[in-house]
Amino acid sequence: MRKKLILVALLLVLALVAVACQPQTVEVTRVVTQTETVEVTRVVTETIEVEGEPVVVTQVVVETVTVEVPAEQPDFGKVVILSTQGVPVEEAEKMRGIVLADFPGEPEFIGVEEPVLLDRVLAEAEAGEGSVDVVIALHGTFPTLQAADALMDLSDLAAELSDRGIPDAFMELGKLGTEDTQYYIPLMQATYIFAANKVALDYLPEGADPDALTWDDIYNWAQNIANETGENKLGFPAGDRGLMHRFLEGYIYPSFTGGMVSNFKSEEAVAMWEFMRNLWQYTNPQSTTYAFMQEQLLSEEVWVAFDHTARLKDAFEQRPDDFIALPSPTGPAGLGFMPVIVGVGIPKNAPNPEGAMEMIRYLLEDETQINILREIGFFPATGVEFPGFVSTGIRLEGEAVAKQAASPNALPALLPVGLGERGGEINKIYRDTFTRIILNGEDIPTVLEEEGAKLQALLEETGAPCWPPDPPSEGACQVR
Amino acid sequence: MIAKLRAQNLEPYLLLLPSTIFLLLFFAWPMFRALSLAILNDEGQFTLAHIQRMTSDVAFWDAIRNTFILLITIIPLQFILALIMALIVTSGLRGSGLLIYFYALPIAISDLAAGIVWFAVFTERGYLNTLLTNLGILDKPFIFLNIQTSWPLIAVIIAEVWRATSIVFVILVAGLQGIPKEYNEAAEIFGANWYTRLWRVTLPMLRPSIQVALILRTILAFQVFAVVVALTGGNLRVLALEAFRWYGDFRNANVAAAYAALILIFSMIVSVVYLRTLRSPETELTG
Numbered sequence: 001m002r003k004k005l006i007l008v009a010l011l012l013v014l015a016l017v018a019v020a021c022q023p024q025t026v027e028v029t030r031v032v033t034q035t036e037t038v039e040v041t042r043v044v045t046e047t048i049e050v051e052g053e054p055v056v057v058t059q060v061v062v063e064t065v066t067v068e069v070p071a072e073q074p075d076f077g078k079v080v081i082l083s084t085q086g087v088p089v090e091e092a093e094k095m096r097g098i099v100l101a102d103f104p105g106e107p108e109f110i111g112v113e114e115p116v117l118l119d120r121v122l123a124e125a126e127a128g129e130g131s132v133d134v135v136i137a138l139h140g141t142f143p144t145l146q147a148a149d150a151l152m153d154l155s156d157l158a159a160e161l162s163d164r165g166i167p168d169a170f171m172e173l174g175k176l177g178t179e180d181t182q183y184y185i186p187l188m189q190a191t192y193i194f195a196a197n198k199v200a201l202d203y204l205p206e207g208a209d210p211d212a213l214t215w216d217d218i219y220n221w222a223q224n225i226a227n228e229t230g231e232n233k234l235g236f237p238a239g240d241r242g243l244m245h246r247f248l249e250g251y252i253y254p255s256f257t258g259g260m261v262s263n264f265k266s267e268e269a270v271a272m273w274e275f276m277r278n279l280w281q282y283t284n285p286q287s288t289t290y291a292f293m294q295e296q297l298l299s300e301e302v303w304v305a306f307d308h309t310a311r312l313k314d315a316f317e318q319r320p321d322d323f324i325a326l327p328s329p330t331g332p333a334g335l336g337f338m339p340v341i342v343g344v345g346i347p348k349n350a351p352n353p354e355g356a357m358e359m360i361r362y363l364l365e366d367e368t369q370i371n372i373l374r375e376i377g378f379f380p381a382t383g384v385e386f387p388g389f390v391s392t393g394i395r396l397e398g399e400a401v402a403k404q405a406a407s408p409n410a411l412p413a414l415l416p417v418g419l420g421e422r423g424g425e426i427n428k429i430y431r432d433t434f435t436r437i438i439l440n441g442e443d444i445p446t447v448l449e450e451e452g453a454k455l456q457a458l459l460e461e462t463g464a465p466c467w468p469p470d471p472p473s474e475g476a477c478q479v480r
Numbered sequence: 481m482i483a484k485l486r487a488q489n490l491e492p493y494l495l496l497l498p499s500t501i502f503l504l505l506f507f508a509w510p511m512f513r514a515l516s517l518a519i520l521n522d523e524g525q526f527t528l529a530h531i532q533r534m535t536s537d538v539a540f541w542d543a544i545r546n547t548f549i550l551l552i553t554i555i556p557l558q559f560i561l562a563l564i565m566a567l568i569v570t571s572g573l574r575g576s577g578l579l580i581y582f583y584a585l586p587i588a589i590s591d592l593a594a595g596i597v598w599f600a601v602f603t604e605r606g607y608l609n610t611l612l613t614n615l616g617i618l619d620k621p622f623i624f625l626n627i628q629t630s631w632p633l634i635a636v637i638i639a640e641v642w643r644a645t646s647i648v649f650v651i652l653v654a655g656l657q658g659i660p661k662e663y664n665e666a667a668e669i670f671g672a673n674w675y676t677r678l679w680r681v682t683l684p685m686l687r688p689s690i691q692v693a694l695i696l697r698t699i700l701a702f703q704v705f706a707v708v709v710a711l712t713g714g715n716l717r718v719l720a721l722e723a724f725r726w727y728g729d730f731r732n733a734n735v736a737a738a739y740a741a742l743i744l745i746f747s748m749i750v751s752v753v754y755l756r757t758l759r760s761p762e763t764e765l766t767g
Contacts, residue, residue, distance in 0.1 A: 115727070115728040241714070288627040290713065291713065439627055
């Protein structure tokens with residue numbers, strides 16, 4: 001009896017494991033009907049009575065009838081998409097169930113972290129046999145694939161899609177610094193903004209305009225909140241999985257020094273770090289564990305937070321009346337901000353290149369672009385008008401994003417292009433600098449000197465020329 | 481006859497063959513590859529550049545220090561706790577059988593899950609703060625996981641002790657159950673009290689189990705990872721985390737391999753030390 005019970009329990013566990021391990025593919029069937037006009041000839045036989053005698057009359061009637069016939073459905077087959085975006089389970093489900101649902105074929109969406117994507121695509125390039133048809137990743141991921149010559153040239157497709165309203169500057173980014181090779185096509189974009197609980201507005205320093213804050217306003221704001229509530233309610237995503245390095249590279253550095261790299265150890269940079277050190281006194285110290293600021297905003301652990309729009313989305317979606325989106329603050333040198341571009345490319349040895357091309361066309365359709373915004377919070381890369389189609393929360397975010405980009409003193413900071421596969425190391429330098437100065441309290445000029453030397457070495461070794469907002473350079477970018 | 485003898489001689493080797501192939505293929509070869517990544521440059525020549533890169537990194541000494549702090553605090557704590565738990569369970573008290581399941585429960589929980597559970601305890605709006613504020617001990621939440629204090633380290637120690645003591649416990653219980661009752665009974669007859677019996681009989685007899693548990697636990701302590709990630713967001717540096725970071729985030733397999741090699745070397749040294757110092761002479765066991 002007991003043995004049987006154990007056996008049954010074992011079987012149950014096995015069944016559970018089997019169910020859990022089942023590949024999660026969403027099958028999508030779509031029936032498109034189309035109307036067609038057909039001429040139909042009908043023979044009508046009638047019996048009429050003529051003077052009491054039945055007479056059979058035969059008549060031929062020609063009429064046009066509209067009938068519904070199933071259209072010839074083009075099937076582009078299985079298209080495997082490997083993506084570093086839409087990775088969280090919920091987002092991946094939305095990608096499969098909604099965004100990709102109308103694709104004429106069998107899309108298979110696989111969300112992975114960047115290292116996994118790189119390993120897989122690079123290994124397949126080396127092996128000469130691929131299984132991935134479409135790669136969706138951040139702009140910064142593509143140079144590594146470019147360096148290994150793992151991507152197909154999409155110039156023809158780019159020309160074909162030129163009427164979709166993708167900004168030329170974005171298309172140019174997809175060439176990764178080359179003249180005529182289109183490595184990826186911009187798919188969606190995002191950026192980083194501040195989000196604030198409306199409660200915090202009461203503590204805003206006098207005369208500060210929420211739509212045009214300065215960094216000093218942010219400092220005074222955090223200080224007011226701390227003085228009056230006794231709690232530090234400003235938060236940054238400084239955990240390992242958070243995007244603090246983007247804050248340093250694309251926001252505070254350009255705002256204070258006008259550049260990301262060339263003024264790394266300038267006097268302005270020293271002043272900036274002193275400012276950061278002061279600001280940190282009023283920042284929630286648990287920031288070093290934060291990764292997605294929407295969580296802390298919703299739990300009200302913090303009231304004012306900086307993060308990626310997609311990582312703030314839940315707060316705006318769940319409680320649109322409680323939060324406001326703010327454009328990034330302005331510093332002495334301007335309003336530094338970082339547009340984030342997500343591109344879509346095709347590996348050289350994709351098993352289904354036609355399907356992959358069709359997938360890109362599909363992803364750039366207006367409806368798909370709006371679905372992407374609605375479901376995973378990335379803004380369209382094409383010129384589609386979206387405000388009427390999305391929730392209040394996303395519209396709020398969209399307004400802040402637009403204000404930030406349209407600011408007269410905007411300093412758009414791009415991700416580095418020329419670092420190749422060592423693109424991750426630059427993030428380490430900025431994070432290490434932050435850790436040493438802010439968390440460990442080391443001497444600012446010393447740290448900037450040491451980390452600046454590492455930055456210079458990285459730039460020299462890769463020969464990376466300066467990228468915006470730093471002025472263009474001949475040869476490797478120089479840290480002044 | 482000779483053929484039969486040969487077949488008999490071969491038999492053990494044939495039986496060993498599958499596991500040997502498995503070990504060579506999936507352990508020895510990757511280990512060799514990882515080591516060569518750490519000490520060879522792109523052209524395949526010997527270089528110390530990767531190791532220098534590792535040791536000159538800001539996070540390196542922090543990682544070493546934190547890993548060793550965790551090691552020397554967690555392991556003794558776990559041993560004392562596990563020994564007490566094991567003695568209670570084997571003492572034959574009423575209901576002590578049930579305690580085994582209770583104590584062994586954390587084994588079944590993945591380390592990341594354990595880390596997340598403890599994060600929920602220690603975080604600003606977590607269970608601990610809620611409890612302390614409700615009891616009136618604190619008037620506003622205390623931020624435990626502030627990386628500029630020692631609290632995150634303490635939180636990791638607590639979480640690790642909770643999570644991994646059960647492994648030590650299970651090994652010790654197995655060891656205790658293997659000690660024949662006669663030894664203790666004999667000692668009792670000679671008038672030895674409980675402490676004397678523990679020191680003179682039980683613990684010496686338990687040596688092989690302690691050795692196994694120590695080696696296992698120390699090696700695992702060098703690899704501490706998921707709990708640290710969950711509790712501190714990765715801002716508490718430890719060796720395994722640095723290896724992961726260098727491979728995944730900074731795309732530098734060489735430095736990652738150097739870290740991995742360092743962990744391997746530490747683990748080997750410690751294992752040899754344990755094996756030597758805790759060696760139990762055969763006579764003591766069989767005699």
